Amino acid sequence: MNYGRELLKGNTDSLLLCLISRQPTYGYQIVKELVKRSNGYFQFKEGTLYPALHRLERERLIEGKWQILANGQQRRYYYITDNGRQVLATRLATWQDFSSAVMAVIQPETV
Amino acid sequence: MTANASHYLNRFKAYLRIDQTIRDDAAQELYAHLQDKTQELEETGLSREEASKIAVQSLGSPELIAQQIYETHAQGSWKEAFFSALPHFLVASLFASYYYWHNVISLSIILGLTVGTAIYGWHRGKPIWLFPWLGYYLMPVVVTGILLLSLPQGWGWIAALIYIPLALFVLVHIVRQTARRDWLYASLMLAPMPVIFGWFLSSGAGNEFLANDMWMARLQAKAPWIVISFIALAGATIGFIRLKSRTHKILSLLTPPVVILLSVTLASRASIDAWGWLILLFSLFAFAIPVWMQARAYQ
Numbered sequence: 001m002n003y004g005r006e007l008l009k010g011n012t013d014s015l016l017l018c019l020i021s022r023q024p025t026y027g028y029q030i031v032k033e034l035v036k037r038s039n040g041y042f043q044f045k046e047g048t049l050y051p052a053l054h055r056l057e058r059e060r061l062i063e064g065k066w067q068i069l070a071n072g073q074q075r076r077y078y079y080i081t082d083n084g085r086q087v088l089a090t091r092l093a094t095w096q097d098f099s100s101a102v103m104a105v106i107q108p109e110t111v
Numbered sequence: 112m113t114a115n116a117s118h119y120l121n122r123f124k125a126y127l128r129i130d131q132t133i134r135d136d137a138a139q140e141l142y143a144h145l146q147d148k149t150q151e152l153e154e155t156g157l158s159r160e161e162a163s164k165i166a167v168q169s170l171g172s173p174e175l176i177a178q179q180i181y182e183t184h185a186q187g188s189w190k191e192a193f194f195s196a197l198p199h200f201l202v203a204s205l206f207a208s209y210y211y212w213h214n215v216i217s218l219s220i221i222l223g224l225t226v227g228t229a230i231y232g233w234h235r236g237k238p239i240w241l242f243p244w245l246g247y248y249l250m251p252v253v254v255t256g257i258l259l260l261s262l263p264q265g266w267g268w269i270a271a272l273i274y275i276p277l278a279l280f281v282l283v284h285i286v287r288q289t290a291r292r293d294w295l296y297a298s299l300m301l302a303p304m305p306v307i308f309g310w311f312l313s314s315g316a317g318n319e320f321l322a323n324d325m326w327m328a329r330l331q332a333k334a335p336w337i338v339i340s341f342i343a344l345a346g347a348t349i350g351f352i353r354l355k356s357r358t359h360k361i362l363s364l365l366t367p368p369v370v371i372l373l374s375v376t377l378a379s380r381a382s383i384d385a386w387g388w389l390i391l392l393f394s395l396f397a398f399a400i401p402v403w404m405q406a407r408a409y410q
Contacts, residue, residue, distance in 0.1 A: 028147040045171030051179030076140050
């Protein structure tokens with residue numbers, strides 16, 4: 001089992017909600033943002049993003065809307081919902097508590 | 112669109128057997144992704160074909176994405192599961208009391224409810240809960256088949272020449288309409304058919320049906336088992352709606368009707384005549400073929 005992959009899998013929803021909460025965005029931009037902000041740490045098959053977006057939309061945490069660009073290309077932009085913001089706030093708080101607790105345990109004791 | 116992208120999206124769409132609107136949206140979204148990625152790679156100096164090939168590879172397996180999207184949308188809510196199982200519960204409740212299934216009013220209420228719900232659902236975009244109701248809506252086809260058996264010797268063949276093509280036409284038309292959305296919904300719709308045929312035919316030869324009170328008495332004696340079999344059908348329907356995996360859905364849907372039909376026919380094979388076996392085989396075929404076709408298409 002790849003520990004890093006499992007961690008990413010467990011936190012995909014929070015990462016996506018976090019990015020979408022900053023500004024309405026679309027699939028390809030999300031992939032790029034994830035790679036950029038993580039300094040290339042998050043590498044995955046790009047298509048696996050879409051089932052996660054569908055799941056979040058079905059849970060009404062985000063909402064997708066088609067937009068037509070000036071060049072005629074269509075893109076599906078995702079917007080966070082009120083429910084999504086609440087869920088994100090709860091998850092971030094839990095994550096911060098968890099991460100602080102882990103750091104407190106693993107950091108070397110100072111004499 | 113390049114050949115690579117086109118091939119990729121065709122594979123994706125072929126594997127994703129869900130509501131056409133969702134499927135087209137998902138494919139369009141992947142296409143937009145491929146366009147963006149290809150354009151970006153082209154700007155680095157790659158040829159269009161090379162860029163498209165890398166873009167497709169970076170998306171990953173279309174079958175895996177389709178499967179994961181399917182599992183996201185395939186799980187119905189508890190409310191949908193309840194409404195889908197409701198017609199089976201109604202039939203079970205009908206046989207739970209001798210009074211109810213001999214009472215014209217209770218029979219008329221259930222019949223009216225079934226017809227009304229089926230028509231309502233058909234014109235409201237065919238939601239998933241519609242299909243089991245639609246199965247009971249096809250009951251006239253079943254009843255005609257049973258009445259056919261009650262005709263005097265010789266007439267059955269003549270009636271069969273009219274009935275079988277007509278029944279096939281009606282069934283094929285409705286199954287095709289249903290299968291446009293998903294082949295499995297056709298089986299969900301036809302699931303009650305082998306069970307109903309099995310129970311009716313196991314209670315005696317067809318030509319005893321209308322004239323002989325013994326037929327009704329035999330059916331009455333089996334009423335508790337009939338109730339159990341329709342509750343099992345309701346359970347299978349709830350499982351079908353709530354399960355995410357397509358394989359589990361197929362197993363959930365296929366197992367109860369086949370087990371019930373086999374048990375009923377093996378227990379009463381002596382009382383089923385040639386016509387009865389023909390109709391049983393026909394109903395099993397009609398029920399199982401959509402599942403088989405779907406499994407084949409999915410592989």
